[in-house]
Structure formats: C-alpha cells, structure tokens
Amino acid sequence: MEIEKKTTNKYLISALLIGVVFHGSSIFFTLESTYDALIHLFFADHYASSWFEPWSYSWYTGFTVMGYPPLVHQSIGLLSFIGGLKFGLFTTAIVAVILFITGVFKFALLVTGRRDVAGYAAIVAVFSSSFVETLHIFGQLPSIIGISVLMHALPKIYLWIKTGAYVHLIKAFSLLAVTVTSHHVTPIFGMVFFIFPLIGMVIMDTAKEKSGSYKAVRLKTFIGSFLALLWRIVTFGFGSLLLIITCILPYWINTKNNPITQVPIPHGSRDNFLEVTSSGLVFFLIPWGIILFIMPYLFYRFFSKRYLFFGLSLTLLTILGTGGTTPIPKMILGDNAFNILTLDRFTLWASIMALPIFGEFCYRFVEGDIKDTLQHKFGSIYHRILGGALAGVYIFVCVFTMSLGYFRPSQPQKIKMLPILNFLKQDQHDHWRYLPLGFGDQMAWLSSQTNAMTVDGNYHSARRLPELTSRAVERLENSKFRGVEGIGSLQQFLTVPEKYNLKYVFSNDKFYDPILYFSGWQRLRQLENGIMVWEKLNVPPIPNIIPKQDVSLYLKLMWGLIPMITVVFAFVINIQMIWVHALKTRDHKYPEFFNFSIRYQNFKNYLIKLQHAWVVFLLMIITFGIYLFYIKNATQISAQNVVEAYYDALDFKEFKRAYSYIDPNSNKKEDQYMLEIAVTDGLLSSYAKMDEIVVSILDQTDTTARVKTETFWITPLERIDKVFYHELVKRKEKWYLKPSDYDLDIPPDQLFSQNKTQYYNHGRRKISSEQTYHEDVLKQPVLEVLFANLIKNDTTYTVVGEIQNVDNVPADVVIKATLYTSENTKLVTYNAKDQMKHKLMPKENTSFRIDFEGIAWLDKNEQKPETFNPDEFTPISLADLPVTFNLQCAGNVATTDLYKGLAIVEAVIEKNSLRGTLFNSGVQEVTIPQLIISYYSKEKELIWIDQKYIREGIRPQRKRFFDYELKDLSQLEAISSDMENVFINGLPNKDVAYKVTPNRRKDQKDYKLIPVNGKGYNYVKIEVNNYIGAPY
C-alpha cells in the first residue's frame, strides 16, 4: 500500500486537517441553501422511514426513489438514527470532504509517482474552486462521493492491469461498486474520461519498459503492449460493466420502464457563456478558477507521451464543458444527450483531472525547477511576487465562490417550517395535498418533515403527470421563473385542483396571489412565519387507497441491501488491509507506478515565455470584460442606460435608487416621490416582473432627450406591454429623467363610513378530533344556472352560461363542465377558471365560461412559442365532436372576498371599442379590477364571455379609465343550450329552480344589456370583479 510509508506524508495530513476544519465548519452556513442538499435530505428521510419501500407518495402524486442511486441517501438515513437528518447530512458531507482530498492524493500519486507532488495536489484540492462550488453552492454530495471513490479506485485498476495480481482487481471492483451505488453518471462517464486514459497510460508504461524510454515508444511497441495486456483489460472491462449493471439493477429496470420522455428543462450549463455571462461565471470561470492561468503548462504536461490519453480526455472534457458557447458539444453528444445532461459535470471532472498537474506545478514553483529557472532569470523578488499573486488569486477565487451563495442567494430566505408543519397536522389538513409556492429547494425540507403529500416535487426526472413532464417546468413552486410553461402548468393545477386532491397552497411569494384568487381560491390565514395559506373549497380528500407502481421483492431487497454491502465490502478489503499492513513491520515495495515518476529539472524556457504570454492575454481579456461590464452597467452614462436603470430599480422596488435618477433640479422632492409610489397599487406595480425593455431615443441633443420605452411585464395573469414616454436631461455629465405626472384627483370626503354585512363560519363548534358533527356542517348554498350554451368557436369548444346564487348566504362557486359525443361518450372535463366571479353574494349573478384546456405541447413536434405569455391557452384535442354537455355546479359557504364596491360610471361603445370608467364606491382598495364582458345574440342568448384585467388598482372614491376592444364573433356557432344535464350540488337544476325560485321574474327588464351592432352579436353586458390584495 502506498499511504503508509515509513514517514507520514505531512502535506496530506495538513490537507486533511485544513480541509475538514475549513469545509466542516463552513458547510453549516452553506449546505442548507444549496440547490441539491435538501433534495438528498428528502430522499434520506424516505429511506429512514421506509428502507425497503421504493415508492414515495410525498411528491408528484407518487414516484419511485429508484430513479437515483441510493448510497448517499441511505447513509444519511442511517446516520439520522443517531442525530437526526441534518446530522446525517453534515456527517456525510464531511466524509465526502475526506474522501475527496485522499482521492486526489491517490490520483496524483498515480499520475506523478511522487509523494511530495501528490501532497501538493491534496493541498490545492482543499481549496479547489470547482470542489468548493460543487459542495457549497450546488450541494451535489453523491457526485462528489462518486468521483472521489473513483479516484481511489484508479491506482488499483492501474496495478491490476500492470501486474495482473488479482488482489488489485478485487480492490478495484470493490471501490467501483461504491462509486456505482453513489452516483450513476460518474462511473459511466468516468469509464470514458478517467479509466480509458488510465489504461492508455498503463500500456504506455509497459511499452516504455520494453523500449527503455518514452521517446523510443513507437506505435508498434504500443500495440504490442496493448495486446499483451488485452486479457487483463477485457477482464476488468467486463467485470466493471457487470458491476455497473448489477449494483443498481433496479435503477436500470426503472429507467427502462419509465423512460425519461419529458421535455428537457433548461439548464445554465447549456447556455452560450458569452451571451449569458452569469452562466459563464458559474459553469466555466469558477470551476476552472486559477487553473485557467496555467492552461499552457497543463496542456503541455498532459500532451507529453505518457499522459497523452489523459490529455485527449482533458481536451474533450474542456470542450464539452463549454456548453452552448460553441456548437461542438451538441455535435459530440447529439441533441438528446445534450439536452438531458447537465454539462457542468464535464468541467468539474476536467478541473479535477487537472489537479495532479496543478499540484505538480505548485511543487515545481515552490521548491522545484520552475523556482530555480525563475530566480535565475528574473531574480528571487519576482518569484516571490509571482508566488504571492498566485496564492492571492487562488484564495480570492475560493472565497469568492464560497460567498456567492451569501451575496447572490439562490434560495429564498430560510423559512421556519414549524407553523406549516403544525398547520398540516391540525384538523386533518394532511388529508389533502398541498402546494408550496416560492419556497425554493426548501420545499424538499418541508416534505421530509411532514406526511402530507404535494403535487409538486423537487426531483424532476421522477415527474409523472403529463401536466408537468410535457413542459420544461422544474417545479411548480418556482413556476414564475419558467415563463409560459411554468405559469401554464400552475394554472392547470389551480383550476382543476380536485383532480389532484389539492386543497392548500402555501404562498411565500405574493406574485402568485392574483392567479390564486381569480382561479377561485381564497385566503385562509397568514401563518406566524409569514406564509399565506390559500384554500380551495369543494375538494375531496385523498382516497385511502392510492395507486402505486409496485416492484418485485427481489428488486426491493437489492435496492435496500447492495449499496450498504458494497460499502462494508470496500471498507473491509481496503481499509482493513491498511491496518493489517500497519501492524506488520515488514518493508513494502513501492507500487509499480512509482517507477515512472520523473525528475523535475531544466524547466523549458519557451514554456515560461508561453506561460507569461498567456497570463498577459488572460489579464487583457479580464480587463476588457470588466470595462464592458462597467459601460453596460454605469447607470447614468447615457440616456438609454438611465431609463433602463430606472425601470430596473422600479422592478426591484428600490424606490430610493429610482428617485436618484430623477432630475435633481425638478421640484419633485424625495418624500413626494415616495408618496406617489406608495399610493400606486395594481397588477402592474405590485405583481409584475419586468421581462423586457426596449428603449428607443426619439430625439436627442447634447443635454436633453426624449425616449420611448416599451416595457413588457410578466404577471401571473397575463403578459403586459406598456409604452412610456420620458423626457431626459443631462446635468454634470449625468443623465436624469424628468418626473412624470401622477393622479391629481381629490375625492370629496375626507372621512366616510359605510355599512357592510360580514359573515363568520365557526367550522367545528366543538373542539374535537372526531369527524365534524353533522349539525356543524353547513348546508351547501343553492345555486341556479339560468342559461348555458355549448359554443363552437372555430375548432375549439366552450361552455358559456349564467349562474345565480339563489340562497341567502354568500357562495363560493365551482363549475365543472363535461362534453359528450352523440353516443354519450365522455370527451373531456374542465373547470371554469377566471372568466367568472367565484364568490357570489345572495341573489348575485355571474356569467361563466369554461374552456377545455389541453396539456400543452404533448406532441413533441408541436412548435413551442419563443416568448412568454402566461395567458397562453392550449385547446384540448378531442377524439370526436361534442354534442351535449353536463354541468356540475357546487356551492360552498363563502365568508371572504365579497367586496362589491366597484361601480361603472361611464360606458361608451364606439365602433369596436368599449371605453369606460370604473369608480370604487366602497371602503377597500381594489388591487386588480376585472371586467367580465358577455356577448348576446339577437335573441338575447348568451354566446360568449371575455374578460380583461385592468392594470392599475383603484383606491376608494377614485376612478379608473378602461378601454376594451370588442371581439369579432362571427365565427361562433351555438351547438346546444339543452339544460337537461345541469346539476347543482348533485341535484338537477330544474328541480332546484322549481322548488327555490318558483316565482322567478323572467320578464324583468334586461337592464344590463347594452345594444351594440357587433360582429356576430347584438348586445353586450359588463360585469366587474375585483381582487383585493390586503383585505381587512
């Protein structure tokens, strides 16, 4: 064995000590906010609670954990029995650190054959920026453990092929098995990128022994040596293939049974790094770090004859790691693999592969021939300065990487889970599914602490619902970052929640509030950690028996037992041997690869020149990059920049910064500006995220300019575009905006009062864990459908209608429509989304429209829209023509969101546009007003419903203008207005009508209908609905 020599390797020991202290103490501040760590924690919790059951109901309405190799999760799970899940996580992370440092040591020892050089490599490995990033930013524990154990295996593989001693083969296999069970991608690609070059090196070494020197090795001797070693190579090859297959056989079977058919999810590592500089930083600059500066040396060494194959492998890895910057990676991997793999791992491997040579460089620089040459050529001061700079940059990159998660947090603030856990435990709330919004990866931590299930999940390869897999949506939870696909998926879940037994939404991001409200959800309460709980009425609880995909017992046993067995086996064979050897005092021979170490002397002169030239070149690029960055981000250097900066500040609600761009000579005081901002509310100012801004300069002189600013905003409801005009002025070399006008309207009353009916529902009147008492269950409010019509619009089908709450209490209304063919075959079911008022006061009416939404882009060949549009609608494709429909309407007592203060004070129809004014006559501030426009035929039959959100809110006693373009409905065709199959709370609508409203005044004047000469319609009706952001 190579470690236990007569002298202890002081470099390795210090590397281990520093590594464990440095990483071991910093993981407590970084690991939990990494991307992946909490996901691994969730899996670990699954194994800790049901070790042999691969099916987890917690996510995605059920998924199998056989989709990810289990070793690391099982280890955390095992350790959790000692000190809890997080103890397990941190312990495993520390073990990973130790494995990585020793792994690099062994790999470097193998490559260089020198213990001092390997020691240097171990020390530089501790602060290697790619390792720091993978651990502290990404949290990819299995990946780290996989590659570390693989590095431990490499010397054994070398020795087996070189010497043919079976003991090495067994050791190699034992370590390879651990690699396989901890990470599946590492051994497969590791074979190609690490083991093939290693085999090449063995052959080269053998050939050298034959020929006497590397220089003398010719192709013929090389092939000769290869043939001589062929049997060992083949034995190893087939053995490891067998291991890869058998150790995680259930994984392969699962992959075959549930192939990944999902739409690829965009990943930063596939970006063009020059275009998306943030991806370039995270996936290229940081992992390479300081190694970038010694690239010439690196490639010079790796393309020496002995390392030739490593050189080729390194080149390939480097190229693959550049993602979408060049088309080459896509050509090498093919479209499919390119879109599934995350390419950052190639850079990680490349940087790890470079570590031994980097260690060698450091050794030669600190105490070897580079030092001598430099001192000889430039004097010792220069060498010291260079050394200081090298160390300085090295430390800077490491610290910068560590602090990335602090300055640019990838996760929302840490959420206190206890109130959520308590909520889920109380009153059987965990009998329904829940959905967290805006939790980031902390949703995995929530899932691992509760038995309640969610429709979402955090391991996207395991997604099963087509609503999720057909879109590039990583999680519903962060759907706002996924544009149309994200919000589209989310809307489907929110519109038809009963399909998934989804009743509770925990919202940590008020961005989603409007879509929740307009889809018919209501606020329940705010938990003490600030999370808003939304609830949907009329959702049945999860059935007692839910389906799962079972697998055979032997697969379960394999999955549960093999990973731990491989660890025990590898431990006994490898570690135990060390002790056995240590006890014996006999001297051991150095392993074979020690024979191939070289003496470092006479560092090449031209290489020093090349290296210097390279560094100067790099520094120039960096300086240029910084300059570009400054020009682009210097906010007031041009008219264009100041407008962009102004909107950026508004977008991030940094109003103080926004004010700093306002002309200081204007009479707008900061307080005044802040006040004006504070009183604006609405979809645009409170729920929009800027998507795009186009600034065009209309007119510019040296000191003034007029610009047109086209802005595009993403809101949860729709994509908004709005054009603003600004005047700019230049003062003291800085551009400023002139302040815009604001609403000057002064309402007549300083203080006024209004009476309002309020409602309260006790829920359970007796505090009891039993089923709610029969007499505490409220009667469902009775509704009545006044009219319903199945409409064909071009190729899509829609049900429109009008419903009234005929009860004496307010109702929350859920309407579900089903279409049938002429043979009464069910075609499709969907719920009414936002084209209706979901909350009705007694006797109030609403029009409603039900679209039948399909799952977008189920057909892979379908062209996806390039731009974002949350309002995007994918009509479902129907197998047959619908002829009849069925409506199931359910009322439940509502006590919230019953504000009716909006009045229509102007409504003028001119040509095809409806222009009007809304007036807020009540005492609450309306955040998002909504117009619901109904279209009627000549016979006053309802034929179409449309809606429009008004972008600005309306404060009490104030007006808001609106414009609406009337539709062209000449294509519409009414198919059926047969109301036979309309049901209210399960009872036929006509029975309800007969019993509850026998004296209905059908002759009443149609006071809401406005006559209009429209395309395909003769009347329109305007109704208003409103969302109140902060009700009281």
Next chain:
Amino acid sequence: MNKTLITYSLLIILLVFGFKADDDQKVKQQRVEVQVLDFKENYSAGEKIELVFKANETIEYQLWLKSSYGNVLLKTESNLQDTLLFTVPSFLSKKKGVIHYNLISNQQAFHSGSLQISASHKKTEPLESYLGPTSINAGGKDYGMLTVLPTDEYDNPLEDSTLIAIEHQFLDIETSEELAVDDFIAWKNIFSYEKSGRILVAATSKEISSKEFTIDVFPSQAQNFNLDFRREHSYADGNQIMEFFTSTISDKFGNIISDGRVVEFSIETDTKQQLRTTGTTINGIARGYIVHPNAFATWTVQAFIPQMAESNTIALQFDQAVKDYPIEFSSDNRKVKVGPIRSFMNQILPDGAAVTLYIYKDETLLEKIVKSSSQGKVHFKLSEDFFSSDIYTIEVISMGISKKYDRIKLK
C-alpha cells in the same frame, strides 16, 4: 375418459368410507338424553345469558350459536359432570335479534332452540336524530326533515311502535306531535311558517331526549320596493358622491329580507349609457354609491334584485357645474393652457377633472391627450417630436364643454 373414471371412483371410495366412519358414532350416541334446565327464551340486550343443560352421558359437548352476527361454538364451563353451563358472549347478548342454538357433540346435534333478544330498556341519550336542511325559506312550502332513530345503550334500534314525541318551537309557538317508530325510524317534516326566524327542534322518547336542532328560516323572495336617492347638490361636478337607497325590502309575508342580498342600481343616461352600482342589504335597505357625472345629464334609475324584484323608476337631472373656461395658446401655439376652470359658485374646480385635448389633421385624429386638472388648470405641450410645424385643428373637452380651434399653426 380414463382420468374422469379414476376421479369418480376415488370420489365414490371417499364417500363410502366417510359415511362408514360416521355411522359407527351415530349408533353409539343415540342413547344420550339431554334435559333443558331452567332458562328463559326472551332476554333484553345486555342481560347475561346462561344456558344450562343436563345430559346423561359425559362426553364433550359444544353449543353452536347462530345469530345475524355469525356462528360461534361455545365450550361448556361447568365443573359438574352432568350439568352443562354455557354463557353467551356479550357481543352476541348485546345485539337485538334471534339467536339459534344447537347442543352438539361430534357433529351430532342433541338439542336445539332459539332465544329472542329484545332492545335493552336502557336508552342512549341523546336520542340519535338528524335534521336537514338546516336553512329553509319562509312561507310554509319549504321544510326541514327530522329523522329519529331511537336506540338502546347498545345501539339496537327500539321496537316498532315505540312512541316518539317530536317538538318544535317557533316564536311563541311550541308544538309536539307523537309518532310511532316504523321500521326503526320516525320522521317528520317541519314546515316553515310565514315569519322568518329560527325553529328549534327536538325529539323525546320515554324520558330520553335528542339534542337541540336548529332550522333557520330565511325570508323568501323579495317583493318590489321603492327607490330613493340623496345628493349634496344637483351639479354635475364629477366629484361629489351620491347615494341611492331602497325602501325596506320585504317578502310577501312582511319579513324584512335577509342581510347581504345584492341590489343592483341601474342607471340609463340621456346618452343611452348603461351605468351600474351595487349594494347589499342591511335590515332590508341596500345602498349604492356613485360619483356625480361631470357634465349635464339626465338619469333614469331603477334598482333590481336580479330576476326577483325591482323598484320604481326615478329620474334625476344634473346641471352643468362649469359654464365656461378660458384657453390660452402660447406664441408658437405649442403650449396650451386650459383654465382656470371654475365651478358653479365660481370656486376653483376640485383637482382631478379630466381635460382631453384632441389634435386633428385634415379631419383625422392624430392624438388624444388626457390630463387632470390641478388648481383648476391644465397645461398641454405639443412637442415638435410628434407634431411638425403645420396647421392643425385642436379640440379641448372638459366638464361637458367642448372648444374647437380650427387652423392652429404650430410653429
């Protein structure tokens, strides 16, 4: 064929041997005499049931019980050799119904009979009862149904024709009706009265009572009502807020309709616009608020409860608050100063009045600029970026007054 033959022969052999073995025992046991010792045939649920037999032969006996709950085999508990004591387990003795028994030994029955268990005399309180729906409409047509399932302490239904008194109270009415249990249940429809309010319902059977149940009787469909309004002045200043309110709305039985019902105030203007404001009732009165128009208008107003009731129609008129306002053009005509706009007492019009400026070129509208007044004034600036030097038509509209200037040359 062969296989079938073998199967049949095997079956026959089996049958023959089986019967043979039995025959032996039968012969032997026919001599056993069983005597029934003292026990009755009728019990009430929950009573301890012990069956005692006396047999002249001391062999192993078992008692086979058959009930609606299933079959049970009991072993004898007696120590005396000729007295056989069996205790019926409580899960059977607690259930109302018939238990058949057979005294057997070695699959041979010696004595059989049956026991009748009736419901216990101890009843459970509260009486099991259900009421629904719990909210109905006044007028005597709508009803809630009370269903009573009287049971004993072991949840056995009481025998039919047990008398149940169903009582209810409404205002000062308290009535009681006795019903006999039929097929285990007794039920009654409790119809609403003409008045709205709350009916309390309860049931009693032999000193055992139910919980108190509640039926809320809501007023029924609203009758037509009267509409009225209140405003501070009759000027169309676009600022003051006026109020519409209804008379106290009641149903045809004189009940004031329940709180929260929607009343829509529909306004038809002289320009055929349909305006609307909404109110909800409190104590039968709904109030709707709307801002005054900003120009002369005549409104025809009617209030509706959709397809259920409506008010009379009232007409009201708004007088012009602003009679006129000045407009000043700058020397290059690019700055247009509107105002000061003065209201009906010559006071400065409250801030926020919309002033719209239209710019036409050869009869086509180029631009419409809306600004709101401050201190009664509005300034428009017609930038050269949009309007090159030329001749335009400019129109300013505010507070119902339109002023048009043809052939304005922008320099």
